[in-house]
Amino acid sequence: MAETIAVIPGDGIGQEVIPAAIDVLETLDVDFEFVEGEAGDDVLDSRGEALPEATYELAAGADATLFGAAGETAADVILPLREAVGSFANIRPARAYPGVDSLQPETDLVFVRENTEGVYSGIEHEIADGVTTLTRVITDEASRKIAEYGFEYAEANGYDDVTVAHKANVMRTTDGQFLESVESVAEAGGHGYDEALMDALAMHLLLRPEEYGVVICPNLAGDVLSDLAAGLVGGLGLLPSANVGEDNALFEPVHGSAPDIAGEGIANPAATVFSAAMLLEHLGYGGAADRVRGAVEAVLEGGPRTPDLGGEASTDEVTAAIVDRL
Numbered sequence: 423m424a425e426t427i428a429v430i431p432g433d434g435i436g437q438e439v440i441p442a443a444i445d446v447l448e449t450l451d452v453d454f455e456f457v458e459g460e461a462g463d464d465v466l467d468s469r470g471e472a473l474p475e476a477t478y479e480l481a482a483g484a485d486a487t488l489f490g491a492a493g494e495t496a497a498d499v500i501l502p503l504r505e506a507v508g509s510f511a512n513i514r515p516a517r518a519y520p521g522v523d524s525l526q527p528e529t530d531l532v533f534v535r536e537n538t539e540g541v542y543s544g545i546e547h548e549i550a551d552g553v554t555t556l557t558r559v560i561t562d563e564a565s566r567k568i569a570e571y572g573f574e575y576a577e578a579n580g581y582d583d584v585t586v587a588h589k590a591n592v593m594r595t596t597d598g599q600f601l602e603s604v605e606s607v608a609e610a611g612g613h614g615y616d617e618a619l620m621d622a623l624a625m626h627l628l629l630r631p632e633e634y635g636v637v638i639c640p641n642l643a644g645d646v647l648s649d650l651a652a653g654l655v656g657g658l659g660l661l662p663s664a665n666v667g668e669d670n671a672l673f674e675p676v677h678g679s680a681p682d683i684a685g686e687g688i689a690n691p692a693a694t695v696f697s698a699a700m701l702l703e704h705l706g707y708g709g710a711a712d713r714v715r716g717a718v719e720a721v722l723e724g725g726p727r728t729p730d731l732g733g734e735a736s737t738d739e740v741t742a743a744i745v746d747r748l
């Protein structure tokens with residue numbers, strides 16, 4: 423029976439890069455039924471809610487979801503969608519590719535980001551005029567879960583270096599808990615790791631990314647550090663991600679709706695096609711995932727390339743070249 427893939431393009435370049443990824447998936451020998459869901463800024467305007475219940479249920483009930491990007495409504499769309507698929511881990515690989523002009527060609531990093539709490543818990547208040555608060559939630563349960571996932575990911579994928587990002591010198595209770603939980607998981611499993619203050623880590627990643635592999639992070643740190651790593655390897659057009667849950671998962675490029683280029687047909691589809699490869703891998707199509715990654719890498723190396731990578735090609739031309747390689 424065909425597997426159901428929920429497809430949610432969203433706003434801006436989401437509407438351009440998702441069709442590219444579907445074109446690629448449709449050239450493969452896999453039996454997927456694509457079911458499209460609506461979400462994002464335009465849906466808020468037309469329907470009064472950025473994430474209709476039907477789209478939430480579509481993602482919750484699908485075998486996997488492919489998401490593009492949302493614009494101003496992103497927090498109202500992607501955070502509940504991550505919850506819909508029960509995701510606790512956000513996996514963000516940032517690699518340099520031959521042929522792509524990158525600041526640091528030795529970069530091969532994977533951010534394993536806690537995906538449910540931290541400052542993304544949505545507990546914000548204005549307690550008096552001009553006085554606002556945000557509650558940062560860090561629990562032992564979620565911290566242990568992300569640590570277990572991160573150590574297992576590193577082992578399964580051949581990364582020797584695991585670094586835990588934190589700011590426990592300031593957020594002593596919350597990041598103190600995060601560190602304590604990671605440490606107990608590491609001790610129980612016999613895993614080695616280094617810990618790093620996230621501000622200094624940002625500088626070290628910039629100067630010496632080759633000394634790092636898997637980086638286990640609280641939610642916000644993972645979001646920020648992975649965008650920094652995108653800058654090391656050629657930009658946001660290259661970074662895919664997987665939001666992994668126990669029985670379900672959602673795949674999306676790390677980038678947003680890119681209003682500065684939306685509608686021009688020049689968005690780099692690589693991040694979304696790489697995300698589709700992660701989806702294939704997740705559903706057990708490892709061979710197809712390798713073929714897709716190989717085709718994208720060949721096009722990154724030989725061209726055509728979109729303007730973000732110094733080329734002049736359109737999204738459609740790059741997608742056609744990827745499909746040709748397949």
Ligand SMILES: NC(=O)C1=CN([C@@H]2O[C@H](COP(=O)(O)OP(=O)(O)OC[C@H]3O[C@@H](n4cnc5c(N)ncnc54)[C@H](O)[C@@H]3O)[C@@H](O)[C@H]2O)C=CC1
Pocket residue numbers: 435439490491492493494495496500658659660674676677678679680681682683688689690691693728730
């Ligand atoms: N997961 C999501 O849906 C996310 C949504 N957003 C939303 O996206 C909107 C724009 O946010 P920004 O901070 O500008 O981040 P952005 O990721 O949309 O764009 C940042 C820069 O990277 C470039 N870029 C991004 N993806 C690209 C691609 N595939 N090809 C070529 N260039 C690409 C853009 O042109 C822009 O110059 C905001 O409304 C924000 O809320 C931002 C991040 C994540």
Ligand SMILES: CC(C)CC(=O)C(=O)O
Pocket residue numbers: 496497500501645676
């Ligand atoms: C709510 C999102 C827009 C935040 C973000 O950039 C992300 O988690 O990917």
